[in-house]
Amino acid sequence: MANTLWQRCLTHIETRLPEKDVNLWLRPLEARFGDDGLDLMAPNEVVRDQVERELRAPIANALSELGEAPRRIRVLVGGGKQVAEPVEADAPPLTDTARHNLDARYTFESFVQGKSNQIARAAAEQAADPENMAYNPLLIYGGVGLGKTHLMQSVGHRLLTNNPRARIAYVRSEHFVNEMITAIRHNRMERFKEHYRTLDALLIDDIQFFAGKDRSQEEFFHTFNSLLEANQRIIITCDRFPKEVDGLEDRLKSRFSWGLSVAVEPPELETRVAILLSKAEFHGIELPQEVAFFIGKRVRSNVRDLEGALHRLKASAQITGATITVEFAKQALYDMLAVYDRLVTIENIQKTVAEYFKIRLADLLGKKRTRTIARPRQMAMALAKELTNHSLPEIGQGFGGRDHTTVLHACRKVKELRETDTRFDEDYVNLSRILTS
Amino acid sequence: MTVQLVLGVQLPASATLEAFVGDVNAEARASIAQIIAGRAERLYLAGPEASGKTHLLQAACRAVGDAGKRSCYLPLGQVRQRLQPLIENLAEMDCVCIDDIDVIAGQREAEIALVGLSDALRARGSRLVAAGSRLPRELGLALPDLATRLAWGGAVCCRALDDDDKIALLVERGAQRGMTLPEPTARWILKHADSDVPTLMATLDTLDRASLAAQRRLTIPFVKQALDTV
Numbered sequence: 001m002a003n004t005l006w007q008r009c010l011t012h013i014e015t016r017l018p019e020k021d022v023n024l025w026l027r028p029l030e031a032r033f034g035d036d037g038l039d040l041m042a043p044n045e046v047v048r049d050q051v052e053r054e055l056r057a058p059i060a061n062a063l064s065e066l067g068e069a070p071r072r073i074r075v076l077v078g079g080g081k082q083v084a085e086p087v088e089a090d091a092p093p094l095t096d097t098a099r100h101n102l103d104a105r106y107t108f109e110s111f112v113q114g115k116s117n118q119i120a121r122a123a124a125e126q127a128a129d130p131e132n133m134a135y136n137p138l139l140i141y142g143g144v145g146l147g148k149t150h151l152m153q154s155v156g157h158r159l160l161t162n163n164p165r166a167r168i169a170y171v172r173s174e175h176f177v178n179e180m181i182t183a184i185r186h187n188r189m190e191r192f193k194e195h196y197r198t199l200d201a202l203l204i205d206d207i208q209f210f211a212g213k214d215r216s217q218e219e220f221f222h223t224f225n226s227l228l229e230a231n232q233r234i235i236i237t238c239d240r241f242p243k244e245v246d247g248l249e250d251r252l253k254s255r256f257s258w259g260l261s262v263a264v265e266p267p268e269l270e271t272r273v274a275i276l277l278s279k280a281e282f283h284g285i286e287l288p289q290e291v292a293f294f295i296g297k298r299v300r301s302n303v304r305d306l307e308g309a310l311h312r313l314k315a316s317a318q319i320t321g322a323t324i325t326v327e328f329a330k331q332a333l334y335d336m337l338a339v340y341d342r343l344v345t346i347e348n349i350q351k352t353v354a355e356y357f358k359i360r361l362a363d364l365l366g367k368k369r370t371r372t373i374a375r376p377r378q379m380a381m382a383l384a385k386e387l388t389n390h391s392l393p394e395i396g397q398g399f400g401g402r403d404h405t406t407v408l409h410a411c412r413k414v415k416e417l418r419e420t421d422t423r424f425d426e427d428y429v430n431l432s433r434i435l436t437s
Numbered sequence: 438m439t440v441q442l443v444l445g446v447q448l449p450a451s452a453t454l455e456a457f458v459g460d461v462n463a464e465a466r467a468s469i470a471q472i473i474a475g476r477a478e479r480l481y482l483a484g485p486e487a488s489g490k491t492h493l494l495q496a497a498c499r500a501v502g503d504a505g506k507r508s509c510y511l512p513l514g515q516v517r518q519r520l521q522p523l524i525e526n527l528a529e530m531d532c533v534c535i536d537d538i539d540v541i542a543g544q545r546e547a548e549i550a551l552v553g554l555s556d557a558l559r560a561r562g563s564r565l566v567a568a569g570s571r572l573p574r575e576l577g578l579a580l581p582d583l584a585t586r587l588a589w590g591g592a593v594c595c596r597a598l599d600d601d602d603k604i605a606l607l608v609e610r611g612a613q614r615g616m617t618l619p620e621p622t623a624r625w626i627l628k629h630a631d632s633d634v635p636t637l638m639a640t641l642d643t644l645d646r647a648s649l650a651a652q653r654r655l656t657i658p659f660v661k662q663a664l665d666t667v
Contacts, residue, residue: 047526101560102560103556103559103560143581144580144581144582144585145582145585149556172552172553172556174549174550174552174553175553205556206552206582209549239582302585304585304586304588304589305585305588307589307590308585308588308589308590308591308592309591310591311477311589311590311591312591312592312593313591314591315464315467315468315471315477315591315593316464318467318471319463319464319467319468335483335572335592335594336572336588336592339572339574339575342575343574343575
């Protein structure tokens with residue numbers, strides 16, 4: 001009966017409100033009619049707030065016109081027998097940021113260390129030492145899926161282990177922005193400020209998403225200053241060095257570099273294999289080392305993709321009952337590896353390298369042998385050797401019909417330069433990251 | 438049982454794993470079964486239209502909901518407005534199934550919200566299943582952060598059934614009902630009826646009843662007559 005009345009109410013409202021509003025906000029509600037009125041159960045706070053704010057009156061009017069006006073209407077969050085406290089429309093609570101929001105899986109113990117991340121790990125270990133405030137703030141930057149969040153949260157866990165009562169907040173930057181918007185809307189900025197400015201440690205992830213959000217940057221700037229002045233811990237992550245983020249205020253960029261900035265690089269082959277073997281052990285997968293090497297050689301870009309490959313392999317093996325071998329992995333990961341092959345082509349490498357060094361593609365493929373052209377050309381050849389499955393003659397052919405010995409020489413030269421010239425090595429790593437991310 | 442349906446999208450009664458047909462997507466089906474059983478936390482399905490992705494997502498949503506968990510099926514193709522707050526507030530679900538990821542490709546703010554949702558679900562150990570026309574890296578997403586998160590639990594490619602698959606399916610499903618459906622008859626059905634899989638299965642039901650009632654074999658003339666009278 002209650003459901004019938006609610007259905008009649010919805011049908012009635014449909015004639016007065018846009019269909020999308022009814023579908024978006026009212027249909028997810030569960031109606032409970034009782035002696036003392038109507039309880040509308042919303043699936044989440046957003047729906048509840050919207051109904052409270054804009055749709056309570058149309059509901060009341062519709063029921064009244066149907067001759068079933070309830071004594072009162074409450075909009076609550078919950079489903080089934082779960083009943084939340086009634087909410088006052090003018091004072092929705094802030095999200096519970098008192099919780100630290102840490103993922104239990106992200107600890108130092110589960111972090112696989114290699115050359116590419118050992119400095120960042122060491123810095124994070126230092127930052128987890130409450131007595132050592134030398135590295136404050138700690139900025140960890142690098143491409144996606146390389147373990148920045150893992151390291152940051154590991155610090156949080158370690159701080160909590162040392163002091164279970166520590167007030168620690170892990171928050172993604174866009175969440176910080178959304179919380180601030182909610183606080184402004186409901187005139188609760190003081191509480192928002194107080195919460196963030198009285199933490200023992202603030203871990204804020206992916207600050208590149210602050211770009212272009214001026215008011216949020218302003219607030220974060222003051223929060224940042226307050227915490228630093230109080231000698232509280234701040235750890236930040238970014239997908240690149242903050243100075244390279246467009247739309248981020250200069251004063252914030254400057255502040256971020258006050259402490260220690262450490263990069264996390266894409267893992268090299270040995271680390272990729274170690275990560276695969278470690279994850280396989282964790283998930284109870286029997287992964288032969290040659291299969292780990294096969295995947296590690298083909299999936300170069302980031303740890304998430306390695307995990308994705310491993311999960312796919314595990315599922316395929318469970319479904320087919322097959323033993324995991326290199327041949328099996330080739331079959332099971334065929335689609336995923338094909339995407340890598342499609343994205344990293346000789347042509348794409350040439351185009352990317354030419355853009356990176358701001359030279360013309362025609363020059364890269366041409367006969368000029370000046371150093372400004374020859375070095376990028378050699379780098380492009382070496383990248384093609386590393387990132388594609390093409391043979392040396394095929395690569396030579398792709399570079400204006402050059403001999404395979406020229407490619408071989410280029411690969412050797414690049415290897416030598418990477419060991420002796422830091423800037424050259426940085427360029428190579430950057431290009432590799434751009435091409436595989 | 439609480440199947441939370443954002444937007445009031447009604448899951449069809451047929452949205453079950455048992456009703457999913459076609460051996461060509463057996464791996465996708467088995468992977469969804471792992472999600473439902475809680476043995477896998479996330480999965481991405483890639484494939485063209487009519488390859489069964491929506492059916493599998495809805496089946497996951499329904500089954501997890503039937504097990505008393507809070508699940509949600511979110512077809513992005515149907516919610517272009519006010520998407521961001523919706524996405525952000527699904528973080529408390531036990532299982533979120535997001536269809537038509539393609540729709541938000543290139544919409545930076547929506548992608549950022551999905552990244553946040555992905556991390557929030559992971560922190561709670563909740564399940565996330567998503568589907569799109571291509572593998573995440575090929576969707577044209579603005580944020581590689583999102584592409585890597587979508588593929589984190591592994592991606593399975595689904596394909597639409599071709600005519601030979603559908604004929605084989607008709608013959609096999611007919612045999613399961615005790616019907617002998619000759620291949621030429623199956624080919625005729627495919628040519629003359631709507632060829633989407635649910636319609637073909639419904640046609641098979643009709644023919645099952647008609648052949649039982651008339652005690653006739655499933656010849657092309659009989660099938661033509663039986664379908665003409667429907």
